[in-house]
Amino acid sequence: MTSADQASAGAGERRYAPPGRTSPQLDFPPIRNGIDYLVSVVERLDENTSVVDDRDLKYAVLHLQAAAEVLLKARLQLEHWSLVFKDPGTATRKAFDSADFESCGTVAAVDRLRDIAGLAFDKKETDALKELAKDRNALQHYGLTHSARAVEARAGRVLDFLMRFLEDDLLPLLSSREQGRAARDMVTVSEGVRNISSYVKRRLDRLRGELRGHESLTVQCPDCEQMTLVLVPGGGTCHFCGASWSSDASLASDFLDVLNAEGLVQCPQCDEYDVVEGLVFADDPIASDTVFCLSCTARYTSAELTSCAGCLRWWPIEADDGGPIAPLCPGCRAQAEPEDGV
Ligand SMILES: [Zn+2]
Ligand SMILES: [Zn+2]
Ligand SMILES: [Zn+2]
Numbered sequence: 001m002t003s004a005d006q007a008s009a010g011a012g013e014r015r016y017a018p019p020g021r022t023s024p025q026l027d028f029p030p031i032r033n034g035i036d037y038l039v040s041v042v043e044r045l046d047e048n049t050s051v052v053d054d055r056d057l058k059y060a061v062l063h064l065q066a067a068a069e070v071l072l073k074a075r076l077q078l079e080h081w082s083l084v085f086k087d088p089g090t091a092t093r094k095a096f097d098s099a100d101f102e103s104c105g106t107v108a109a110v111d112r113l114r115d116i117a118g119l120a121f122d123k124k125e126t127d128a129l130k131e132l133a134k135d136r137n138a139l140q141h142y143g144l145t146h147s148a149r150a151v152e153a154r155a156g157r158v159l160d161f162l163m164r165f166l167e168d169d170l171l172p173l174l175s176s177r178e179q180g181r182a183a184r185d186m187v188t189v190s191e192g193v194r195n196i197s198s199y200v201k202r203r204l205d206r207l208r209g210e211l212r213g214h215e216s217l218t219v220q221c222p223d224c225e226q227m228t229l230v231l232v233p234g235g236g237t238c239h240f241c242g243a244s245w246s247s248d249a250s251l252a253s254d255f256l257d258v259l260n261a262e263g264l265v266q267c268p269q270c271d272e273y274d275v276v277e278g279l280v281f282a283d284d285p286i287a288s289d290t291v292f293c294l295s296c297t298a299r300y301t302s303a304e305l306t307s308c309a310g311c312l313r314w315w316p317i318e319a320d321d322g323g324p325i326a327p328l329c330p331g332c333r334a335q336a337e338p339e340d341g342v
Pocket of ligand 1: 221222223224225226229230238239240241243293
């Protein structure tokens, strides 16, 4: 019997459906288990709740290593159950079902995911994982020997990697019911990681590439307060915390709260009452005299605009205005000169 035969004979509902070909239909407890370890990690490293001491760091590293192992193997198992054996050539379904076998380590799991499942890992990610495995072994045998800061920084890198891995390579393969449950479990993790400085730094470094080219539409997120919210017409998504706004109204009310602003004004470009003043953008972090339309993303500085003498709405100062002291918007101009040409 080939391993493919075994898979089709015995795997049943565990069979892995490659993304894009069939809809994912998996019910998969190991992922909940992995996320549970992550919850413990963020609780230990959260600098807002208490000072991170050596004991916190020790358990954070141990649980992070456990999370890595569980999550990487979960993905490997979705590819084929025999791949979590240290030696897949000796794998039997009976040993797998009774969990009575020696399994592969995290480094081998990453190699197999790359070589067999075709997943992409960058070298920094795999290096961080190797370093963490060393830290874990050292901690178990000798206690904390390295500087706590360095260990914490490495833990932050692995945490960042596992969050990305879950998001990109694991959760999309689950059934929608399992995805919903994982999303709920992840809320604690996502909230906790915002208070972990090593994680925050690493993640912002990585996001810098992702956000490049969008600086003129990137502002501070009202939820996580990082400069990582990329605006689009009528909404936006924060690349740091994943918060997303699908209507200009919900975004406007959050911005008005943050800016302590009164209300919205009318956009010179699209005419919607959707303009906020004073947003700070990533491409010009010291300018706070911006005028921005959440509906059409038109952006001005207040020096580029003036109030219409008729209706007081913002209106762009045009070069060929020839310097009227009180310019009019086209609407008011049409009303002011109805008899023209008569
Ligand atoms: Zn955010
Ligand atoms: Zn507009
Ligand atoms: Zn006007």
